[in-house]
Amino acid sequence: MEAADLIGATGGCLCGAVRYRLSAKPSDAGYCHCRMCQQTAGGPVMAFATVPLSDFVVTDGEPQRRRSSAFGERWFCGDCGSPLAMRVDHQPQTIDFTVGSLDEPGMVSPTFHIWTRSRLPWFQIHDDLPRHATFRPQTSGLPTGSERWAEGASASS
Numbered sequence: 001m002e003a004a005d006l007i008g009a010t011g012g013c014l015c016g017a018v019r020y021r022l023s024a025k026p027s028d029a030g031y032c033h034c035r036m037c038q039q040t041a042g043g044p045v046m047a048f049a050t051v052p053l054s055d056f057v058v059t060d061g062e063p064q065r066r067r068s069s070a071f072g073e074r075w076f077c078g079d080c081g082s083p084l085a086m087r088v089d090h091q092p093q094t095i096d097f098t099v100g101s102l103d104e105p106g107m108v109s110p111t112f113h114i115w116t117r118s119r120l121p122w123f124q125i126h127d128d129l130p131r132h133a134t135f136r137p138q139t140s141g142l143p144t145g146s147e148r149w150a151e152g153a154s155a156s157s
């Protein structure tokens with residue numbers, strides 16, 4: 001699949017109430033092992049990719065939005081609960097959407113891991129991608145204390 005084909009890629013939630021279309025190629029994709037992603041997904045990890053906010057076009061329905069931390073909000077389907085996207089205050093121009101919600105999720109390959117500090121011990125990483133204990137060092141605009149917040153209220157370690 002050519003990268004250019006990602007422009008116009010579509011996706012949505014499990015029940016189909018919320019649908020979206022990308023009008024830009026995702027610039028970045030990675031795995032997040034933070035506790036909040038684990039709780040949101042009910043699984044060990046989530047995969048996100050990034051596009052400019054204006055290029056994530058909701059074409060059907062309206063995602064529910066809930067603030068999940070002091071600096072971020074998560075978008076999901078209010079009917080079926082599928083996680084669709086995440087926005088953070090320190091990167092207001094972009095949105096991170098869930099790779100698994102794409103109609104063809106194999107089109108986007110994650111290239112890094114973040115928050116491996118809370119990686120589940122039984123979930124082994126067998127790739128050579130860069131791993132970061134918390135955020136990537138080049139993450140712009142992080143608010144003070146964000147590392148603590150991102151671990152989630154129920155983090156045990």
Ligand SMILES: [Zn+2]
Nearest residue numbers: 013015077080
């Ligand atoms: Zn739904």
Ligand SMILES: [Zn+2]
Nearest residue numbers: 032033034037
């Ligand atoms: Zn996360």
